[in-house]
Amino acid sequence: MDSEPPTDERTEAFLGLLGEHEKKLGIYVTGLIACPQDAQDILQEGKIIMWRQFHKFELGTNFPAWARKILFHQILSYRRQSKRHPSERLSDRMLELLSEESETAIREQRWIKREAALKECVLKLPDDHREILQMRYRDESSIESISHRTDRTEGAIYRLLSRLRKNLFECVEQELTEA
Amino acid sequence: MNPDQKNRLLELANGHIEQKLSADEISELEALLDSSAEARRIFTDFMHDHASLHWDHISATEEENIEDFEVYRPSRLPSLPQLLAAAAVVALLALVLIRPEAAPESFATMETTEAARWESSNLPTGDGSRLNAGELRLSEGLATIAFDSGATVVLEGPAQLELIDSMNCLLKGGTAVTEVEESAQGFRIETPRANVIDHGTRFVVNVDPRSGATKTQVFEGLVEVQDPSSDESVELHTGQRNFVAGEGLGEVGDSPEEGTWSSREDKLIREGNWRTISTAYGDGTDGYVHTFAPADHISNELLLIKNGKNSARMPPHRKAYLRFDLSRFAPDSIEEAELSLQFTPTGWGLASLLSDSVFEVFGLTDDSGDDWVYGEADWETAPGNEGIQTGNELNPEKVVSLGTFTLPRGAQSGVFQLDGALLTQFLNEDQNRLATLIIVRQTSENEAGGLVHAIASKRHPTLPAPSLSVKLR
Numbered sequence: 001m002d003s004e005p006p007t008d009e010r011t012e013a014f015l016g017l018l019g020e021h022e023k024k025l026g027i028y029v030t031g032l033i034a035c036p037q038d039a040q041d042i043l044q045e046g047k048i049i050m051w052r053q054f055h056k057f058e059l060g061t062n063f064p065a066w067a068r069k070i071l072f073h074q075i076l077s078y079r080r081q082s083k084r085h086p087s088e089r090l091s092d093r094m095l096e097l098l099s100e101e102s103e104t105a106i107r108e109q110r111w112i113k114r115e116a117a118l119k120e121c122v123l124k125l126p127d128d129h130r131e132i133l134q135m136r137y138r139d140e141s142s143i144e145s146i147s148h149r150t151d152r153t154e155g156a157i158y159r160l161l162s163r164l165r166k167n168l169f170e171c172v173e174q175e176l177t178e179a
Numbered sequence: 180m181n182p183d184q185k186n187r188l189l190e191l192a193n194g195h196i197e198q199k200l201s202a203d204e205i206s207e208l209e210a211l212l213d214s215s216a217e218a219r220r221i222f223t224d225f226m227h228d229h230a231s232l233h234w235d236h237i238s239a240t241e242e243e244n245i246e247d248f249e250v251y252r253p254s255r256l257p258s259l260p261q262l263l264a265a266a267a268v269v270a271l272l273a274l275v276l277i278r279p280e281a282a283p284e285s286f287a288t289m290e291t292t293e294a295a296r297w298e299s300s301n302l303p304t305g306d307g308s309r310l311n312a313g314e315l316r317l318s319e320g321l322a323t324i325a326f327d328s329g330a331t332v333v334l335e336g337p338a339q340l341e342l343i344d345s346m347n348c349l350l351k352g353g354t355a356v357t358e359v360e361e362s363a364q365g366f367r368i369e370t371p372r373a374n375v376i377d378h379g380t381r382f383v384v385n386v387d388p389r390s391g392a393t394k395t396q397v398f399e400g401l402v403e404v405q406d407p408s409s410d411e412s413v414e415l416h417t418g419q420r421n422f423v424a425g426e427g428l429g430e431v432g433d434s435p436e437e438g439t440w441s442s443r444e445d446k447l448i449r450e451g452n453w454r455t456i457s458t459a460y461g462d463g464t465d466g467y468v469h470t471f472a473p474a475d476h477i478s479n480e481l482l483l484i485k486n487g488k489n490s491a492r493m494p495p496h497r498k499a500y501l502r503f504d505l506s507r508f509a510p511d512s513i514e515e516a517e518l519s520l521q522f523t524p525t526g527w528g529l530a531s532l533l534s535d536s537v538f539e540v541f542g543l544t545d546d547s548g549d550d551w552v553y554g555e556a557d558w559e560t561a562p563g564n565e566g567i568q569t570g571n572e573l574n575p576e577k578v579v580s581l582g583t584f585t586l587p588r589g590a591q592s593g594v595f596q597l598d599g600a601l602l603t604q605f606l607n608e609d610q611n612r613l614a615t616l617i618i619v620r621q622t623s624e625n626e627a628g629g630l631v632h633a634i635a636s637k638r639h640p641t642l643p644a645p646s647l648s649v650k651l652r
Contacts, residue, residue, distance in 0.1 A: 011272055015271060015272060023234050026230070026234050027227065027231055027234050030226075030229070030233055031229070034196050034198065034226065035196075039233075085202075087202040087205065089205065090195075090205065090208065090212075094209055094212055097212070097219060098226075101216075101219045105220075105223060105224070111227055114228070115231050115235075118231055119235075133232065137233050139285055139309055141285070143197070145284075145286065149288070158199070161193070162190065162193040165189070165225070165229065166186075166189045166193070168228060169225050172224075172228065
């Protein structure tokens with residue numbers, strides 16, 4: 001089977017499934033690795049592995065769960081290749097616990113409501129705060145570059161982002177309890 | 180978890196996102212997460228919010244991709260395998276698996292634009308747009324670009340500026356007035372002839388797009404002008420200026436009250452064996468003739484060209500006339516020649532009614548017609564056009580075709596050129612050393628109401644006039 005090239009139907013099935021789930025998979029990886037740029041690299045490598053392994057995937061079973069297993073292994077190997085010292089990151093064991101927690105959240109469909117609430121909460125932010133978030137998340141600007149653009153110190157931007165993330169988290173929790 | 184622990188957890192999670200945690204803080208976070216399932220729940224959800232913010236914001240392109248793929252979902256379109264060639268599927272797969280190029284990092288903002296008209300720039304030009312490395316081509320108006328470093332450049336059209344990073348740009352032509360805050364000291368404007376390095380100041384740099392000659396004038400502060408070929412440099416203080424044109428750096432002098440920043444192009448420009456003249460040089464001129472046209476669809480500054488759709492009544496046709504003064508070039512002295520025309524949009528007529536537009540350039544062989552006068556020549560009397568009723572033909576006894584060039588469908592601006600042996604031969608053989616060139620559009624519109632094309636004339640306040648470059652033997 002390994003040597004047999006996939007048929008067109010199989011290729012289309014792969015493309016269809018990937019298209020449908022890619023963003024969710026990206027969110028899963030980013031949640032575990034924290035740095036969005038690293039997450040994009042991992043997802044990219046993961047997609048190639050998924051394609052190579054796709055003959056092992058049984059159509060009609062849970063594609064995202066299958067893909068997450070591949071991605072989790074990619075995360076671990078990506079971390080091992082990283083130049084950062086192991087003491088500068090969470091342990092592999094902790095990452096496994098966190099991945100299990102993610103699986104729980106997905107199984108319980110906890111994040112579907114959460115994403116809707118998050119959108120609401122972002123809309124409630126004052127314009128200048130939303131702009132800072134946009135710079136960080138949409139433009140992928142560094143804290144240094146945001147500090148130049150807004151004429152504030154890097155420390156101030158770091159603290160502001162920290163506060164904004166915390167406020168959003170609390171706003172989402174609030175929305176979810178009220179709902 | 181008590182509220183203090185929760186606050187600390189979120190604080191550490193934020194540091195984790197920004198990758199700013201020390202080894203001690205990592206251990207503290209690990210211990211907190213180890214201590215309770217609730218802590219892991221909170222942390223995972225917090226990280227999920229962060230991830231959603233990222234993926235929802237960058238998804239503008241991702242979602243487009245997803246929409247593209249939707250049609251390939253087998254459940255929706257079961258008959259697709261038959262419709263799709265195998266090659267298309269493989270190509271699509273390659274598209275998905277090939278690593279997309281990382282989004283280039285932006286480092287400047289298009290702050291404001293005033294009466295700006297852009298040519299094909301590869302950067303966004305809307306107010307507030309974020310800019311990364313790339314080129315801006317401003318054909319007229321003003322554009323203010325704020326670099327994240329603290330430098331602000333006001334570009335005066337026509338100008339061509341390449342953004343390199345937050346501390347460097349390359350001015351290929353035109354005028355840039357620059358103000359640099361302390362944080363951006365060392366901000367550098369490269370030109371084809373010089374490097375202008377700022378040391379905290381307000382100054383203006385102007386570059387001649389043809390020769391690269393660089394003028395620098397300091398309003399306030401200190402600027403260094405470097406000759407990149409020799410590493411020599413001069414310092415300019417408040418009120419001083421410098422002009423780099425030929426070899427080496429020019430003299431440092433005092434600024435005039437009102438400098439001349441835009442060359443009028445009525446001169447003969449030399450560069451090696453090449454000489455360039457425009458229709459503004461000597462006895463040259465330019466104009467256009469037309470059948471009837473809506474009263475407000477006329478222009479002094481533009482040379483209009485249109486080949487209307489023929490119908491019962493005569494449609495609006497327009498043909499452009501150029502005259503170059505060749506008196507400085509002897510017959511048979513020209514080895515190569517190149518005609519350059521700056522097209523610019525008119526806003527009249529619809530581009531979608533035209534396919535790719537082919538323009539044909541004719542040379543007037545009947546020298547007795549070379550004395551046409553701008554403003555007097557009209558459709559009935561223009562040389563070579565006497566008695567012609569169509570938008571694309573001329574009297575074959577008086578003109579010779581020199582070649583064609585094509586504007587792709589939708590393109591209305593940019594420099595388009597014609598060269599070749601026919602043009603060179605025509606210029607060499609011209610007896611009275613006044614060469615009249617006539618430009619018509621061979622492509623007719625698909626239905627009435629199609630686009631009017633325009634070339635900047637010698638009277639255009641900002642765009643370059645039609646020009647002829649010749650290489651002498």
